[in-house]
Amino acid sequence: MVRYNEIRAGEVGVDPPAATDASLVFIGRIHTPWTDRLQTPRQGRADGPLCRIEVFEPWRAALDGVEKYARLEILYWLHLSRRDLVRQSPANDGRARGTFSLRTPVRPNPIGSTIATLVEVHPDGLSVRGMDCVDGTPLIDIKPDRTLFIPIAPRQPGDDEVA
Amino acid sequence: MVRYNEIRAGEVGVDPPAATDASLVFIGRIHTPWTDRLQTPRQGRADGPLCRIEVFEPWRAALDGVEKYARLEILYWLHLSRRDLVRQSPANDGRARGTFSLRTPVRPNPIGSTIATLVEVHPDGLSVRGMDCVDGTPLIDIKPDRTLFIPIAPRQPGDDEVA
Numbered sequence: 143m144v145r146y147n148e149i150r151a152g153e154v155g156v157d158p159p160a161a162t163d164a165s166l167v168f169i170g171r172i173h174t175p176w177t178d179r180l181q182t183p184r185q186g187r188a189d190g191p192l193c194r195i196e197v198f199e200p201w202r203a204a205l206d207g208v209e210k211y212a213r214l215e216i217l218y219w220l221h222l223s224r225r226d227l228v229r230q231s232p233a234n235d236g237r238a239r240g241t242f243s244l245r246t247p248v249r250p251n252p253i254g255s256t257i258a259t260l261v262e263v264h265p266d267g268l269s270v271r272g273m274d275c276v277d278g279t280p281l282i283d284i285k286p287d288r289t290l291f292i293p294i295a296p297r298q299p300g301d302d303e304v305a
Numbered sequence: 306m307v308r309y310n311e312i313r314a315g316e317v318g319v320d321p322p323a324a325t326d327a328s329l330v331f332i333g334r335i336h337t338p339w340t341d342r343l344q345t346p347r348q349g350r351a352d353g354p355l356c357r358i359e360v361f362e363p364w365r366a367a368l369d370g371v372e373k374y375a376r377l378e379i380l381y382w383l384h385l386s387r388r389d390l391v392r393q394s395p396a397n398d399g400r401a402r403g404t405f406s407l408r409t410p411v412r413p414n415p416i417g418s419t420i421a422t423l424v425e426v427h428p429d430g431l432s433v434r435g436m437d438c439v440d441g442t443p444l445i446d447i448k449p450d451r452t453l454f455i456p457i458a459p460r461q462p463g464d465d466e467v468a
């Protein structure tokens with residue numbers, strides 16, 4: 143059990159404010175081969191196993207057009223993670239650093255992000271590679287990879303502001 | 306007013322489920338030159354204006370180590386955006402496509418993400434370039450850019466699983 147939620151030497155937890163500033167709706171669920179957090183990749187790989195992203199109604203109509211993008215940015219809710227550590231020791235060797243300098247799932251708002259390779263679009267979701275979360279993780283957003291997306295909306299003044 | 310929250314020809318809204326599946330805490334605030342949504346860039350640029358990311362307590366200790374990364378992934382809450390559109394018409398020309406094929410702020414969970422260029426770390430936050438949000442936008446996460454980050458934690462079985 144100690145691997146799941148312990149505080150290690152050098153780590154620092156805080157008594158965080160109540161998380162009530164905004165609320166999320168789970169728009170789907172991510173199906174992966176990993177049924178335990180101790181099995182998941184630390185980072186998803188583009189040549190990793192095929193995973194299924196299930197999208198719930200009423201959001202399935204929002205999938206129209208995703209087939210135009212070879213890669214998608216996926217945001218998901220790391221529902222098993224504690225949220226109170228500000229310093230963490232990933233190697234459990236007594237050395238710790240700030241949470242914002244790590245891509246650990248333990249963060250004040252435990253949102254994971256990955257760039258997934260799109261394999262197939264289904265009426266109720268996607269088949270992708272590149273995930274790194276445990277089976278059953280709640281889905282919160284799907285966007286085109288920023289490096290592939292060029293805005294369709296008219297330019298605004300800020301688009302042309304350079305330093 | 307019509308530019309802010311209207312539904313355009315071809316767009317489709319839904320009656321969404323209550324957003325009560327998980328809750329966020331605002332961990333800071335983003336200060337940008339743009340005081341109106343009609344001024345912001347459609348996408349942040351690395352040579353854009355200097356912006357300040359203010360981090361609230363008790364999260365400032367989590368900044369330790371971010372100076373190791375030239376680029377940071379910033380997640381923020383698009384607090385002014387409606388959340389109910391599944392098909393959108395960015396050019397307002399009668400043509401619409403699914404929300405998940407766009408990087409529009411209007412999404413079931415209005416979370417923005419950008420890759421910011423780090424300019425300076427302060428005790429209470431960061432100076433960066435590359436933001437695209439309105440002044441005062443709530444901050445929800447800071448992570449190293451995935452292309453610069455190599456996990457420190459020991460490998461897990463999933464790291465070596467290839468298709």
